[in-house]
Amino acid sequence: MIDVSVIIVNYKTPRLICDCLQTLYQYTKAVTFEVLVVDNDSGDDSESQVLTEFPEVRWFNMGYNSGFSRASNRGIENARGRYVFLLNSDTLLINDVLAQLVNVLDNRPEVAAVCPMQINRDRQVHHAIFTSFSQLRRHFFIFPHTPFMLKLVHRLIPDPVYSEPDEVQWLSGACLMTRPSVIAKVGALEESFFMYGEDSEWSNRLGKAGKLLTLHDAFIIHLEYGSQDDYRQPDLSHINRFRTQMHVSNLLWYRKQYGLVAYLLVMFHYISLVPIIFGWKMVVNLRQGRPPLYQLDNQTKFAKQLGVFLRFFWPTVFDRKGFYKV
Known part of the structure; x- marks a missing residue:
């Protein structure tokens, strides 16, 4: 039986996917895996580029730009692995991280989902990635960043206390591994979301089925700025902090x-x-x-x-x- 079904959503990023898959095949040795790419009507030669280099990839066409949730769910529906691993196209492996994640799920039945730490090309951790809902909730509110106001908002919306160092409330959909049995219990991604926010909503439901872990000794490069639709505004400001x-x-x-x-x-x-x-x-x-x-x-x-x-x-x-x- 296949250990992991790797699901990648594509929208005009064939070169990124090929680079990602090259590292996936290079480093993944201890577990078996399949790759499912779900295309959001890219309208280019993505399919031929990827399948020419990696003919074993299972390719699915959505027929329209369905966003992240619906495309990921198509992959989940067709997955044959013991575990499902959502992976962004703009990621690169640096070691056998799939084996690390599988090892956790194999040996810890109380864990519902797990992901690695995300780092950039320079191997620096992305500190801006939220691990708790409180961090994002505080970010919603626009207020003067004085010591008094920061202390007040932290008091009103405190960070959770975790039972172990790796435990979190929120896992990024960029590199998330979970069990099909957990998905059957809590449901797949909410398809009202086009892009962003879906991993927050899903993490809340996944967390009701067990612990969520971000492994501090497992890493994956997330390029972020190399994707077709960068999530950060180039003219980021205090009051305009989100796209x-x-x-x-x-x-x-x-x-x-x-x-x-x-x-x-x-x-x-x-x-x-x-x-x-x-x-x-x-x-x-x-x-x-x-x-x-x-x-x-x-x-x-x-x-x-x-x-x-x-x-x-x-x-x-x-x-x-x-x-x-x-």
């Missing part, structure tokens, strides 16, 4: 996990911020002898982004099934 699609998905996750009141509180926070950030910038401009409407780009961008959030407001309020794609 719009990312935050629409995060708000959907927040509504599902923490309920209507928590969601409405966040939305009220964003709506009330609009006059505050515009007014503050205008006052600063006047004090510096500039016209009041000088350099309001960040404020305008935030207001436009809020307009997109409000387009999804009622579907999110009622937690309607759909396709939350910007």
Whole structure:
């Protein structure tokens, strides 16, 4: 029987997939695996490029850009391995990390899912990757980063206390291994998500079936910036800290996990911020002898982004099934 079904979602990243698979075959020796690539209507020669180099890959076409959840679920439905491993196309192996993850699941039945640490090309750990829901919830709120406010927000939204060093609340969908039996129990990825937020929502359900672990002695390179759709904004700022699609998905996750009141509180926070950030910038401009409407780009961008959030407001309020794609 195959040990691991490796599932990779593709959208116009054939070269990244080939580089990823080269390292997968180079380093994976102690366990058997199959590779399933699910294509989101790339409209290019991705299939021929990948299958020319790796003809044993099982290729599936979605027929439209279905996002991460639906494409991953297609792979899960067709997986034949004892374990399922979701893997981003922009990742590279540096050792037999699959064997490390399999070893944990083989020997620890109380573990529902596991993933390695993510590092960059320079072998530095990605410290910006969240491991608890509290970290992301605090990041939702835009406030002055004074010592008092930081302490207050940490007190209101504290970090969880884990029973062991590797235990976490949240596993990244970029490199997550779990059991088909766990998926049968808690369900596959929520298909209302187009991209982002789906691993947060899924981690919450996976955690109800057992422990979630991020192994501090297992590593995988996650290039991040090499993917076709970088999740970080090039013009990142304090008030514009998310891409719009990312935050629409995060708000959907927040509504599902923490309920209507928590969601409405966040939305009220964003709506009330609009006059505050515009007014503050205008006052600063006047004090510096500039016209009041000088350099309001960040404020305008935030207001436009809020307009997109409000387009999804009622579907999110009622937690309607759909396709939350910007």
